[in-house]
Amino acid sequence: MTATTALTPEQLQRGLRRSRQRAARRWALLVNTPGRALSCLILAVFAALAIVGPYLYPANLPINPKNIYAPPSLAHLLGTDFEGADTLALIVTGARYVLFAAALAALITVVIGTAAGLAAGYYPGLAGSSIMRVTDFVLAIPGFPVLLVLATIWNFGSLWEMAVALGVFGWGGIARAVRAQTLSLRERGFVEAARGLGLPGGHIIRTEILPNVAPYIGMNLMLQLTGFIYIEVGLFFLGAVPYSTNNWGVMLNNAVFQANAVTSPRALAYLLSPLICILLITIALVTLANAVDEFFNPRLRRVR
Amino acid sequence: MTGEADLATADALDRTGSGAAVAVRVQDLTVTFPTPDGPLPAVAGVSLSLVPGGITGLVGESGSGKSTLALTLLNAVPFPGHVAAGAVSVDGIGDVLALRRAELRRVRGAKLGYVFQASQNSLNPLKQVGKQLLDLGRSHGVRDRRALLRRARQLMDEMGMDAARVLASYQHELSGGMRQRVGIVFALVLNAHVLILDEPTTALDMLSQAAVLDIIRKVHREHHLTTLIISHDVGVIGDLADRMAVMYAGRIVEEGPTAAVLANPMHPYTRGLLTAMPRISGDIGAARPLPGRPPDLASIPRAGCVFRPRCPLATDGCAAAEPPDTVLLDRRFACYVTAGELA
Amino acid sequence: MRLARLLAAKLVAGIVMIWVVASATFFLVLDMPGNPAQAQEAQDILHGMTPEQAQRATAAMFGFVPKQPLADQYGHYLWQLLHFDLGQSIAQEGTPVAHIVASAFPWTVVLALSGILVSFLLGVSLGVIAAVKRSGLLGDSLTLGGAVINGLPTFVIAILLFYLFTTIWALFPQGGNVSVVYDPGWNAGYIGSIVTHAVLPVIAYALATLGAWLLTTKSSVVSVLGDDFILAAELRGLRPLTVARYITRNAMLPLFTILAIALGLLFSGSVFIEDVFNYPGLGQLMISSITTKDFPVLDGAFLLIIVAVIVANTLADLAYPLIDPRIRRR
Numbered sequence: 001m002t003a004t005t006a007l008t009p010e011q012l013q014r015g016l017r018r019s020r021q022r023a024a025r026r027w028a029l030l031v032n033t034p035g036r037a038l039s040c041l042i043l044a045v046f047a048a049l050a051i052v053g054p055y056l057y058p059a060n061l062p063i064n065p066k067n068i069y070a071p072p073s074l075a076h077l078l079g080t081d082f083e084g085a086d087t088l089a090l091i092v093t094g095a096r097y098v099l100f101a102a103a104l105a106a107l108i109t110v111v112i113g114t115a116a117g118l119a120a121g122y123y124p125g126l127a128g129s130s131i132m133r134v135t136d137f138v139l140a141i142p143g144f145p146v147l148l149v150l151a152t153i154w155n156f157g158s159l160w161e162m163a164v165a166l167g168v169f170g171w172g173g174i175a176r177a178v179r180a181q182t183l184s185l186r187e188r189g190f191v192e193a194a195r196g197l198g199l200p201g202g203h204i205i206r207t208e209i210l211p212n213v214a215p216y217i218g219m220n221l222m223l224q225l226t227g228f229i230y231i232e233v234g235l236f237f238l239g240a241v242p243y244s245t246n247n248w249g250v251m252l253n254n255a256v257f258q259a260n261a262v263t264s265p266r267a268l269a270y271l272l273s274p275l276i277c278i279l280l281i282t283i284a285l286v287t288l289a290n291a292v293d294e295f296f297n298p299r300l301r302r303v304r
Numbered sequence: 305m306t307g308e309a310d311l312a313t314a315d316a317l318d319r320t321g322s323g324a325a326v327a328v329r330v331q332d333l334t335v336t337f338p339t340p341d342g343p344l345p346a347v348a349g350v351s352l353s354l355v356p357g358g359i360t361g362l363v364g365e366s367g368s369g370k371s372t373l374a375l376t377l378l379n380a381v382p383f384p385g386h387v388a389a390g391a392v393s394v395d396g397i398g399d400v401l402a403l404r405r406a407e408l409r410r411v412r413g414a415k416l417g418y419v420f421q422a423s424q425n426s427l428n429p430l431k432q433v434g435k436q437l438l439d440l441g442r443s444h445g446v447r448d449r450r451a452l453l454r455r456a457r458q459l460m461d462e463m464g465m466d467a468a469r470v471l472a473s474y475q476h477e478l479s480g481g482m483r484q485r486v487g488i489v490f491a492l493v494l495n496a497h498v499l500i501l502d503e504p505t506t507a508l509d510m511l512s513q514a515a516v517l518d519i520i521r522k523v524h525r526e527h528h529l530t531t532l533i534i535s536h537d538v539g540v541i542g543d544l545a546d547r548m549a550v551m552y553a554g555r556i557v558e559e560g561p562t563a564a565v566l567a568n569p570m571h572p573y574t575r576g577l578l579t580a581m582p583r584i585s586g587d588i589g590a591a592r593p594l595p596g597r598p599p600d601l602a603s604i605p606r607a608g609c610v611f612r613p614r615c616p617l618a619t620d621g622c623a624a625a626e627p628p629d630t631v632l633l634d635r636r637f638a639c640y641v642t643a644g645e646l647a
Numbered sequence: 648m649r650l651a652r653l654l655a656a657k658l659v660a661g662i663v664m665i666w667v668v669a670s671a672t673f674f675l676v677l678d679m680p681g682n683p684a685q686a687q688e689a690q691d692i693l694h695g696m697t698p699e700q701a702q703r704a705t706a707a708m709f710g711f712v713p714k715q716p717l718a719d720q721y722g723h724y725l726w727q728l729l730h731f732d733l734g735q736s737i738a739q740e741g742t743p744v745a746h747i748v749a750s751a752f753p754w755t756v757v758l759a760l761s762g763i764l765v766s767f768l769l770g771v772s773l774g775v776i777a778a779v780k781r782s783g784l785l786g787d788s789l790t791l792g793g794a795v796i797n798g799l800p801t802f803v804i805a806i807l808l809f810y811l812f813t814t815i816w817a818l819f820p821q822g823g824n825v826s827v828v829y830d831p832g833w834n835a836g837y838i839g840s841i842v843t844h845a846v847l848p849v850i851a852y853a854l855a856t857l858g859a860w861l862l863t864t865k866s867s868v869v870s871v872l873g874d875d876f877i878l879a880a881e882l883r884g885l886r887p888l889t890v891a892r893y894i895t896r897n898a899m900l901p902l903f904t905i906l907a908i909a910l911g912l913l914f915s916g917s918v919f920i921e922d923v924f925n926y927p928g929l930g931q932l933m934i935s936s937i938t939t940k941d942f943p944v945l946d947g948a949f950l951l952i953i954v955a956v957i958v959a960n961t962l963a964d965l966a967y968p969l970i971d972p973r974i975r976r977r
Binding site for chain 2: 878896
């Protein structure tokens with residue numbers, strides 16, 4: 001008997017089970033090596049610190065002028081700072097600013113960059129190339145010196161202002177990536193079909209193109225986060241932006257320029273703690289960015 | 305064998321027609337790929353003899369293993385697959401699969417010509433065609449560059465191209481049809497006598513397709529080649545091939561003279577393929593597609609006939625073991641039911 | 648002659664960008680707290696100069712005169728720029744900014760270029776290895792290492808280098824660009840001292856961009872390796888050396904665009920590296936001029952950095968069509 005196109009209940013069940021297995025296999029990509037599982041854990045821990053941290057300690061950390069730059073001990077797991085405050089507490093409370101500002105800035109760049117990239121890619125021609133000129137300009141300018149100069153006339157030390165300052169100069173990369181993807185998607189069959197049907201551009205962008213661009217945005221996002229952490233900590237480190245609350249950049253500034261921790265072995269823990277935190281977060285984000293890449297790009301998965 | 309291809313003599317040989325046609329025999333070839341469920345065969349126990357001096361056609365859907373088979377003829381199985389068993393014997397070379405790396409490199413291009421499936425991008429985009437031709441000659445120890453270029457020009461003229469212009473062009477300056485023809489030139493310029501074409505017309509529009517088919521026929525005749533054409537398009541095979549083989553899920557399910565196979569197919573898959581093709585004239589509703597989907601490596605049945613899930617004639621007896629080849633004069637096929645009917 | 652038109656367009660784009668940045672800087676200075684130009688003028692008047700004298704003095708110092716119509720100020724500013732006149736420093740009274748900036752420039756550029764050279768050579772080699780061995784542990788570790796270095800902030804690298812190699816293991820001098828012991832000139836002591844003081848900063852510059860080279864090379868090589876024409880070349884029996892040359896030439900293309908980005912990264916990073924290593928280059932100049940509120944110098948240094956980056960970008964843009972024939976005739 002020739003097979004009909006209708007599925008039997010068993011076939012349906014088998015099909016569903018197989019597709020669920022496939023989905024599970026793909027999500028497993030995020031944790032399928034010890035490195036990746038560890039990375040997820042690291043990010044989760046820091047995220048938790050950022051959210052909950054400041055509630056764990058009093059607003060003004062207790063200082064102890066008799067115990068400055070103490071080495072690690074049971075009472076102070078990472079030693080103390082130049083006022084005798086607990087370094088671990090400083091790390092935990094400092095996490096919020098660093099991570100939130102980076103996350104907000106990333107959000108801003110995603111919004112601006114995706115909009116610019118979609119528009120430039122979907123409407124090539126005068127509109128598209130003007131947008132690209134602006135994007136190229138923003139990309140070419142080295143962000144850091146610009147922010148330095150900007151810092152002289154605008155003190156963007158608060159969390160929101162910092163996020164805006166970073167976001168406004170950082171959307172170039174995402175815009176370019178999104179535009180490249182949009183350009184190539186635009187010529188694909190299903191988009192041409194939609195255009196042929198006379199569907200409005202905005203609708204096509206939202207329903208057909210955006211979902212296909214999302215993976216690239218996701219990956220870019222992770223890498224952008226590392227960049228933003230770099231910039232904001234760097235700004236505080238150089239003393240370009242006066243600080244109102246404690247954060248890791250401030251700690252580094254104190255350690256290197258106030259305490260001369262780079263030339264003497266004391267205050268080592270104070271110097272290394274923020275550095276190691278940044279290092280861990282960078283490694284975690286990079287590893288997961290790789291995993292996200294594989295997630296959306298099955299060709300990259302190795303045959304084990 | 306020497307490294308130098310003597311093109312002047314080759315030219316002369318071509319014209320007089322002396323020099324026997326080359327025979328190519330694939331014997332019991334199995335190529336496996338590692339999968340999460342273990343190594344699975346993309347080509348399973350395939351035996352095929354190419355018609356010496358004639359055109360052999362290989363038909364199959366995507367995923368049937370035909371491209372893997374083609375690449376294996378040059379011992380170029382893509383990583384991570386590897387040859388598990390079998391041999392590819394070519395007159396004058398021996399078993400291609402047993403060649404050492406240096407000899408293999410000499411054989412490729414000089415004895416066995418391969419025309420790429422995606423000839424649209426088979427050239428280095430940064431170099432002119434002529435320069436790449438010289439690279440080819442240099443790699444095979446050709447010392448007389450002028451003879452090489454002369455031969456290339458002659459081939460291009462045969463195919464109706466402006467040789468001077470093409471040699472000076474970059475790949476992106478050539479049309480799809482021209483790129484396909486350049487691919488054929490590169491395969492034959494060193495006077496190989498075996499020509500393998502993998503999907504030569506797939507990327508082309510209908511007019512270019514017809515032109516390329518004509519060229520293949522002409523070139524095959526002029527240079528006394530042994531040619532293998534691989535295509536999913538039964539029409540192409542029917543047009544050109546003297547003998548044809550049908551491939552499904554890594555196995556050859558039917559083989560014989562083209563006219564006979566097309567007029568009277570023995571295997572249910574072949575019948576299904578032919579029924580699925582709509583004719584230019586007649587009732588279009590007469591065309592019926594094959595049920596189900598082409599199998600991939602993981603969904604091929606592990607036991608019994610591989611075509612059973614889609615076969616309209618399947619019986620319980622087909623589930624036990626793969627059907628053996630039934631030989632009938634100059635044809636063969638692998639099907640229990642048809643064999644039973646003929647008995 | 649479409650190629651010529653393409654090149655001309657890119658050249659014009661570069662010039663336009665420089666103009667935009669210069670103008671932005673001009674308006675930025677106007678915006679600076681207490682408008683230093685006006686403050687200076689007021690001070691001059693207090694010191695007894697007549698208003699006209701004060702105006703002239705301020706004009707000489709800043710390149711424009713406050714309280715003149717904006718258009719005049721702007722025009723004056725641009726005119727002076729074209730003559731490479733960046734005004735005069737506030738902190739070092741009377742010294743032209745151009746001089747200050749010009750003496751700091753070489754210390755940054757020479758180190759940065761050395762750093763790029765080192766990281767290019769190392770990064771491309773490692774990238775090729777990572778691509779070829781990408782199915783094994785070596786490839787994976789190289790890729791991960793490259794990605795981590797790429798994401799690591801420059802100051803982390805600079806601090807760690809400084810800490811490790813000047814404090815923990817006192818192998819290198821602790822900052823500065825040359826030891827004061829030696830007289831400047833072409834003598835061995837001086838040159839040697841410059842070199843030893845430059846080693847760590849150059850390594851810092853190199854590490855800052857190493858990741859970018861490595862990752863780009865790897866992905867470019869992997870993509871080319873998967874290209875049809877490489878397989879076709881092998882199936883035609885081309886010599887391995889020829890195939891390798893095909894791969895290299897094609898894989899190098901994207902690296903060109905990276906060159907300009909790498910320079911941008913370097914100038915950004917120079918701020919940190921020179922700060923940590925106490926190196927008298929443009930980066931340190933920028934920072935010190937912020938602290939001393941010497942805005943003309945800040946301006947000048949900033950402008951020079953931006954112009955250098957834009958020039959590098961434009962050059963890379965101009966050179967690309969010469970290398971990739973596909974772009975030439977569109």
